[in-house]
Amino acid sequence: MNLAASYRRRFAVGLLLAAALGVGLTQWVLVRARDQESRAKSERVAVVSVNALVEIVERAGIVGDGVRRAVAAVARDNPMLTGIRVVVFEGFSLEASTMAGDSGESAAPRRLTRDEKPLYDQGQRLRAAVETNRQEGAARKPEIEIETAANGGLALAAPLEKDGAVVGFVAAETAAMPPPPRSSWLVPLGAVVVPALVFLVLALPVGERRSVLAVVAAILLLATMVAYGRYALNTATADRRLTARTVAAEVTAEMARASGVTRELSLGDLSALHPASWDTDVFRRPLGLIAADGSVQEAPLEQGLARVAARTREVVGAFTLLALGLLAFVGLGGAARLGGTLRKHRQAYAYTFPAVFGMLALVFLPFLYGVVLSFTDFSLYTSQAPLSQIWIGLKNFTDILGDFHIATRGPGGLVWNYQNIYWTLGVTIVWTVTNVAYGVGMGLFLALILNTKGLFARPIYRVIFILPWATPNYITALIWKGMFHQQFGVINQIIQMLGGTPVSWFEKPGTSLFACIATNAWLSVPFMMVISLGALQSISADLYEAARVDGATRWQQFRSITLPSLKPALIPAMILSVIWTFNMFNIIYLVSAGEPAHSTEILITQAYKFAFEQYRYGYAAAYSMVIFAVLLAYGIWQNKVTKATEGI
């Protein structure tokens, strides 16, 4: 086999693999998007039905025979709603029901039974959601609950309001949803195979020139990805338009049904029915995609399609770059070299593969994703926006690191700004250094004592000392929080017993941090003790024997035998211990919870609060990146100072 022929083969194989990667990923995203769109379509149609139902039930007065007649009429006219229940909070009453189980003995109206507590709870959840959203003036908690029912349909629940207050809710089940659309596998298969075949034909006249082959393969790959991206976009667009048409048809149909029922039961003014407003999101905000006459609003639909197009371009662009990378890797011979290395060291790679693969998928990949997030404005309110719209570059970082308002001069001296990162960093450093120093010192001290030969009850001591490590740290944290309780806590009882005055531990930063450190110190000793003890016991007794024969003192033995033998075990343990303490979330979060006023937060709990109390994911990710940078700098410094990783 000559070298040139293998170039051609390499590029052909590379093109095949790269196209398979690019097209495969695009197809995967497309299938997922189509499933989601299909689900969204079913949900929107169901929501329109349920909103129409709510309108009729509210017009029928929510309680009484009128409601039962109205519900029966809706169930008769709308075959999609297979079961309807109306629950009213006052008297825990099931006012109306067309569910199969609610007949005969248990027919509505009746009180809810004990088993139906979840139903009542659901109603309370909806009421709380409506009230919360109203108070906050935001849409945070869903006011319509949608779940997949056992029969493959949807189970929905929406609140019923009277005079502005939630007095009950309707629960409705729909018939099974239509299966998601099937995507043909012939198109992606063709998109993978055809370019490779074309390349083989084109490569015949090109012959063995490597650069020309590379250009031809790259152009073919680009063309494939552009064409396939367009195909994916067209499919997604068609799905989106179908959804709009389906919902519009549903709105028109609901209007007809609602008018019919309204007329039949004389439920008031027909012209007050606004069917277009029935097409809402789960926060009961009209989507504004359907016009008053029940036709599709073209402008917002086109805007939505433009967003889909922008997002598709982004995703397909990224996949194209990946595919090009793969093509270059295979075509230029990187893959062949890698294959050679893998074969040569196949045993080593086989042993490391499971762990490394797992680490890549569940540690390094999420980390990279987090890095990307840190450059965005991603939050609860922008979770649907494409990446390009929420990309804000380094703004998060300049906001965090460029804020030097650590303290202001107030009337009573300095007033610290506890939300400032430099304050939190200072607290974190004090916290870490104190804890690790105490852990190593006390752990080594106890281990040296326990290593004494022939010490009475040695195993019992060791078991007792290990207990704090064995105790889950969140339990420890809550125990100590209880012990530091200002009124009922044992520690204040002891202080009072000795004649002192009780301390309000969590009202001053100093005492609050002390409480956290005491807790963590208590639980961090055993780890260091076990590590030290293990290392002490692996030291050969012969060494001490020989030293004694040579007349070495205890101190000399400790300096020249014990400490050097401990070093290989203790140094990595200390590095890890610093990192663990630095990231010790549970203790701070549970003992002081940052009180007072976030003054005792460490960096990691502060980041958590940004993410899960303020829902600023992008900002929290950037904050976490700063934490990571601090730790990395520490790791590099530590490595230089101790040369702990020498000769690995």
Add this chain to the structure above:
Amino acid sequence: MSERSRTGEFPHLPLHVILLIYVVVTLYPLLWVFTIAFSGQQGLMIVDIPANPTFLDRLRAITPWPAHVSASSFISLFTEQPFARWLLNSVIVAAGTTVLGVFLACTAAYAFSRFRFPGRRIGLMSFLVSQMFPGTLMLIPLYIIIVQFLGLGSNFIGLILLYSITAIPFCVWMLKGYFDTIPKELEESALMDGASAATIFYRIVLPLAQPAVAVTALFSFMTAWNEFIQAATFMDKISMYTAPVGLRFFVGGFSQQWGYFAAGAIITAIPIVVLFLVLQKYVVSGLTAGAVKG
């Protein structure tokens, strides 16, 4: 000069005094939990203190013994609360994590210790660096990967994978350190006798490394048994709660059921203690010295 001080050993009595003081420090918070758990009530106080307490009243209030001994918190924990189910969930997750975690760590650590291959140094260093990744940075992406991509929300497999892989870096570094201390002569002589790499790994290296493997297993188990935030994030059905999430349920928010919490905490902590006692001898004994000499 006595025999003892000549051989350089301390007298034992002062050592015992020091150790006993630390025993009190260690045990007091735990005894306090037992007291709350067996008090049969849900409050934080051991006894009620009179209006003008004397020294003895105070002393009684800090003595870890309940006013009335009662097991009612334990009984209602299992009869009225779904604690048994949460405990079972924790057992399944922790056992799965231990098996998978030990397998992943042993194989990788053996390769890192015995083979020299491209990527070895980078692999080891990146494991170390990954320990510095802040948990809050990982939580959002992990949720997307595990729940949305893999569909493993409220599923044992998701949690087991997550826990065993999070424990890898520490376990690999520790095991590698231990494997490094096992003399190569043993393996070389086995190689001469015609043993394969797999045989050497399973028949020679692993048995010699039993103490380290035991620590690895314990560490994996504890990681899974004690973890709270991720379990709370990924197990959102009440029936799939693990014990920590369930315990937090008792004292989270406005509910302050310290009796249930203390009783549940005792039950949750017991398996770890038992496991540690069983594994003591493996953790303690240094086997290598004997093996080479023998």
